[in-house]
Amino acid sequence: MQDLIGILINVFSFGGGALFVLILFIYLFIRYPEKLERFVSLIMKVFAYFSKKAEKIRITSYINSSVEKSRKHYENTIPGVMPFGFRVSFIDIENPEIYKKQNMLILKMKNHRNDSKNLAYATTYYISSGLLPYSRGYLKHSVCKSIDYVTIKNFIEHDKISLDWLKKIFEKELKQKDVKKHIKYAEEIDEQGFLTRIVFREFQKLSRLYPKEASDELLKETTTFFEKIYEIVSKKTGEKIDPFFYGKFIQMIVIPTVAKEKKGMGIDGHYKFVEHSIRQGYSHIYIIAAGGSNISDGKKLIELLRNDRLLNLNEEYTDIYEGVYKGDKNKILCSLLTKS
DSSP states (O other): OHHHHHHHHHHHTTOHHHHHHHHHHHHHHHHSHHHHHHHHHHHHHHHTTTOHHHHHHHHHHHHHHHHHHHHHHHHHHSTTSSOSEEEEEEOSOSSOEEEEETTEEEEEEOOOSOHHHHHHHHHHHHHHHHSSTTTGGGSOHHHHHHHHHHHHHHHHTTOHHHHHHHHHHTTTGGGSHHHHHHHHHHHHHHHTTHIIIIIIHHHHGGGGGTTSOOOHHHHHHHHHHHHHHHHHHTOOTTOOOOOEEEOSSOEEEEEEOOGGGTTTOHHHHHHHHHHHHHHTTOOEEEEEEESHHHHHHHHHHHHHHHHOTTTOEEEEEEEEEEEEETTEEEEEEEEEEEEO
């Protein structure tokens, strides 16, 4: 991008009106870098046929804008989950280098002369360092690799060829029994939107332990928690699942408001259940629901709990979004209430 700005300065140095355009361009670069870099990539695609420098700017801008757009989406959902921006630089080296400079992760890698391959590799290098940077050391290898894999897939899903390259990059891991199992878990959790809204949120809070070394106890707990969320999302109709998780480092409860399975429990029953849970020491209460009537009940429950001054609960967030519930696309609600 700096190369492009230099080119534009030379081009626009002859006119006042052009100088205004240049200033506007620089402002957009600072304010909306990922959108501008995407625009630059499209422009440079035209000049790439005539200039190697333009081709280098094009592919660099394309990778940077693709990664940064997805990163911001995750970071806006859970602050701290991907706190570092991303920049890639293509140089003639065999082994990639990635390092932190201020609030950016700078990646130096060779140009594979293939947009899809470059995107898959660059995104993999970024996620392997930039996702949960202060918490990933507290996750078992198979859990860490599984959430990396699913997140990278989400980043590059617009490029089907890039997804094929991802499978080649993870070829070794996909043959490992634990990693393969946990990728399946992560994919199903992510379908319902809980990988980011519950799993990443709870893992991100472990950053308070950084730079403490991970103990066997902590690694076991984060793995058990991850598997507990899978147990909840894969629950069959009528099947009873313990919604509690009370560990040394993570304590939370997930309450689904599902009309078909209430059997007379109703909103009042859920309300009393939360009261009891708080007395038992649970401070993180997740309310989840799928479908119109269930979401309506979920909203009513959240309002009752939030307005009860004796409970003193804060509504950290409430999100309604499209997800996959029991194999079908549906509206899903996920809300987190915390005890002050």
